[in-house]
Amino acid sequence: MPLFRRRRSLKKKAPPSNAAPPDRRLEEVRHTDMSGRLEEVVRVINGLLGDNDDFVMRELRIFGRHPAVIFYYSNMVDQAGINSDVLKALMYPPPQFREEAAPRGRLKEVILCDALHHTEVKLESDLASLVEGVLRGQAVIAVDGIDEAYVVNTRSILKRSIDTPATEQVIRGPREGFIELLGTNLSLIRYRLQTCDLRIKSMELGRRTQSKVAICYLEGVVSPDLVKEVNRRLSQVDIDAVLDSGYLEQYIEDNHYSPFPQVQYTERPDKVVANLLEGRVAIMVDGSPLALLVPTVFNQFYQTVEDYTERFLLMSAIRLARLVALVFSLIFPSLYVSIISFNPELIPTEFAVAVAGGRAGVPFPAIVEVLVMEVSMEVLREATIRLPQQVGGALSIVGVLVVGQAAVAAGFASPITVVIIALTTIGSFATPAYNAALALRLLRFPLVIMAGIFGLYGVMIGLILIANHLLSLKSFGVPYLSPLVPGNFQGMKDLIARAPLWWMWRRPSFLFTGDKHRVDESTIDYVQKPSNDVLDPLKFKEDRKER
Known part of the structure; x- marks a missing residue:
């Protein structure tokens, strides 16, 4: 028993905070300044980075007189920029120093201010910082006799073009999305x-x-x-x-x-x-x-960009439809299981006869039937995401039709169950945020299990637990269900339905912002005034008669 307790305590032991640095050789030269000797810089940088085929260490003479070395990774820099703005600029002296050489004491200043044709140049003396600069795609120039090196930002990495966001497409709104840089x-x-x-x-x-x-x-x-x-x-x-x-x-x-x-x-x-x-x-x-x-907060996950770029009446109706779909995706399967298993008297008589006829040949209880179909849909959805785009769309349509029809024909599921699962899946697709839809998909399974055990009581208990959990959540101190709980009238204008933009003249109160107003009072007064009918036909009655 003592040995078992000791093993449990070892498992819970936190990792040591003083973990070894990832690169001990680099840490050995950290906070070590350059001495002005070029050989020392070459030895340190070449010792850390030299065993790479894409590492370039190019020797040159500043203004044809002073030995220097430039370090960089060839695949991470702009080669044309290095050739024109760095190498060519350093090999030939500036016009004012062509007849008379630059003084040795002013060489650092002349290189920085008169020779280098680049906007992003800084001086650095720490050897570890020079190595990290090369790793980030910068070019490092060390000159013999100068106790600081020049770090030039020559980073140039191939990137994809700015395109429409793949996960948040809209009909009306900007078409630009972030890239990796x-x-x-x-x-x-x-x-x-x-x-x-x-x-x-x-x-x-x-x-x-x-x-x-x-x-x-x-x-x-x-x-x-x-x-x-x-x-x-x-x-x-x-x-x-x-x-x-x-x-x-x-x-x-x-x-x-x-x-x-x-x-x-x-x-x-x-x-x-x-x-x-x-x-x-x-x-x-x-x-x-x-x-x-x-x-x-939670209401951000069912809002889209189009809610604010289109008129508020249309977007309020669509947002309500989105909320209905969200509710469908969470509780529809559990309601179906609880009613079929425990409370069939809640179903209208004509519909109950149709449901009973559809379930006549199904050997499984409703809970097993729903769980099997839900798991099948989740597997099919995951397969659709992971397949290439050209194949995924066809598989999703064909897979749903084939699996649903085959399950009904084989007697594994009733037609009404297939309809319920289809509505649930479509409802989860209507949730704009993928991570929020994933949470609702995950919570469907415990709700279905509780519905199969306790009926409608289980569904209500599950919903109460979910609501209690949502009420306990916070994001950086902000209650997760704000502005519903705690209630705020100004915030509720953008909760279920979307009010006109000029009605939402204050920023969210739960963020405790400095500048609280985002719409000026004059703009609100202007919008609420009656419109000026500039081209009213009654004003131009005489002109119309003459024409």
Whole structure:
């Protein structure tokens, strides 16, 4: 027994915080400054990076006099830029120093201010920082006799073109989506948000990947406490690699065991800008086309960009249909199982006869029938996603028709069950956010099991537990069901139905923003005034008679 207890305690023991650095040789030269000897720089950098076929170490003479070496990775830089803006510029002296050589004491300043034809150049003396610069795609120039090296941002990596977002397509709205390069994504945000209040702070996360993470927010709008909390949570993340923004999402969310997402992701720049204007913070990772938005509330997951680009009456009706589909996708199978198994008297007589006739040859109880069909649909859906796009569409249609018809013909399922599962699947497709739809798909199974055991009581107990869990969730301190609970009248204008834009003149109160107004009072007064009928036919009665 003591041995068993000891093993359990060992399993629960946290990993040591003082883990060994990923690259011990690099850490040995960290905080070691250059001495001005070119041989020492060549020895250190070549010793760390030289055993690579794409590593280039090119010797040259600055202005034909001073020995120097340039280091870079050939596949990560702009070769034409290095040849014209760096090598050619350094080999030939500037016009003012062609007749008289530059003084040795001013050589560092002359190279930086007069010779290099590049905007992004900085001086660095730490040897480890020089190596990390080369790893990031920069070119490092070390000159004999100078105790600092020149780090030139020559990074050039092939990228895909900006295209329509694959996961968030709209009929009316911008067609641009984020790509993998962080610089391009930030430019898409600045293009739409041309204000001095936009703040972009960056940090590097991942001991081995050194992934650049950008934190975007609007100063004067966002709550300073929210920015501090985002920085605090991100600074606590010390892992080997950050390959996608989804890695960070799992570390910074409040409840790690909830099926409901507490961080929203998007690949649409306009959606990021809209959330920044509401007082949220966006987190972007270099190498990921998906931005994270915090804090997040539940109603964000059934809203789309078109809700605000189209007129409010039409979009309110469509949003209501979306909510009905969301309810269908969650409780329809469990309601069917509970009514068929425990309360068939709730079904109208004519419909009950049709249901009984359809289930006449099915040997399984309703719960087994529904679970088998649900699992089959989940497997088919996953197969459709993983297959190539040209094959996936055909498989989804043919697979549903063949599997459904074959299940009915073989007696594994009744026609009404196939209809219920089809409506449920279509309802889950109508949920705009994939991660929220995935949570509802997951919760369907325990609801069906509880319905098969306890009937309608089980469905109600399950829904009460889900509602209680939603009420307990928070995202960076914001209640998950805001603005419904706690109630806020101004926020409810954009909850179930979408009110006119000029009615939503305040930013969400639960974000505690600095600037609370987003629509000026003069604009509200102008919209509410009667329209000016400039071309009213009655005004031009005389002109019409003359014509």
